[in-house]
Amino acid sequence: MLQYRVYERLKEYDFILASTSPRRYEILKELGIEKIEIIPSDFEENVTKVGKTPQEYVAQTAFGKIDAVRERIASDQRIDNRRTKPIILLGADTIVVNNGKIFEKPKDKCSQLQNLYSFRLNPIVEVITAIYIYKISELGITEAQVHKIVTSYLRFDKKLSDEFLQAYVDSEEGLNAAGGFKIQGIGGLLWTDCQGDYRNVIGLPFKDTFNLLENVLP
Template sequence: MTRLLLASTSPARLATLRSAGIEPVVHPPGVDEDAFLAEAQTRFGPLTPVDVALTLARAKSEAVSATASGDILVLGCDSVLEFDKQHFGKPASPDEAIQRWQLMRNKTGVLHTGHWLVDVRPTVAGGTGGAIGSSASTRVHFADLSDAEIRAYVATGEPLRVAGAFTIDGLGGPFVSSLEGDHHNVIGLSLPLLRNLLADLGVAITDLWR
């Protein structure tokens, strides 16, 4: 039976797939993201936030699919927050997370998640050898946090582990006022977009239910 291989160690992405009835194989991508982006910028010039998310999602998926075999589809994802004409991944330190939140509070950003799907299934199992990618974007309205709330949140360590320094499915939930778009995308993986990518490769998302 066809399985989805998730090229990510994100607990949130794994939980999102499981909540949708999909039990993926999980494989760390082992990609040097900074080096890969630097190479991409050298080849193609400045990257937009959407470009960054999709480029890294492709790098992760292709790194894992290069050694994957069997009745498998490999999914790589990457998220970045576009805010004030910049893009943010995971903060490098608590001080950086605090500074970000002081900028973001009571304002709006856009969370972009790139998705890249590679079909490594054998031909006899319906494999196409194809690869397809796209991104989903969700507007995020941040609450007006006090400095004390920001320091307390950063002290938990959660903002250091996620793109944009916030979550909606964890301790950061109270600090996001509202969303415009797919909330799954903010968690790290857009289920509606995944369904469309699978369909483009001839696979129904219901075929992955366990």
């Protein structure tokens, strides 16, 4: 770990990730967060897309997820006051956007293949992550909140054949991922370029997350 004030300050807090994403957990570990507690959100991700930009949609979803965990933490503290440290709570949501359309996790292999065809037709794909970080007192009171929306841009390889795209779908690698691909696996072969934070495509931007922690822990 770097001998730097943010990391020294983090030792004074319980760090909680409001997500069960193993990728986000790994990125936080790479960032130098040594102890991470996971509290999954029970927020029902049913935010309407009607009348919202992709940025508004992902921000509202991320806020709903982290706020559900915040409320649970505050309720637990009122009941038994079991925590002795204040809390840093991090939540995020990531979406894939192509030609103005949000691409969720595909329902099946057929949907996944159609996603890839769409990317080949319109090769610039946006990956947008909304991050929220709360600083919460040991009494469960929210003392500070910071957030940011980060976008990375991928360029799909238009030369990929139908045969290759079908083979990727048959591998089942991206079936449970937003957009239907995982760039950190074989799915990296689908792209020719990434502009912006590569880790953002995986699930959590690296530098921006660090910057937010600096802002909430001055």
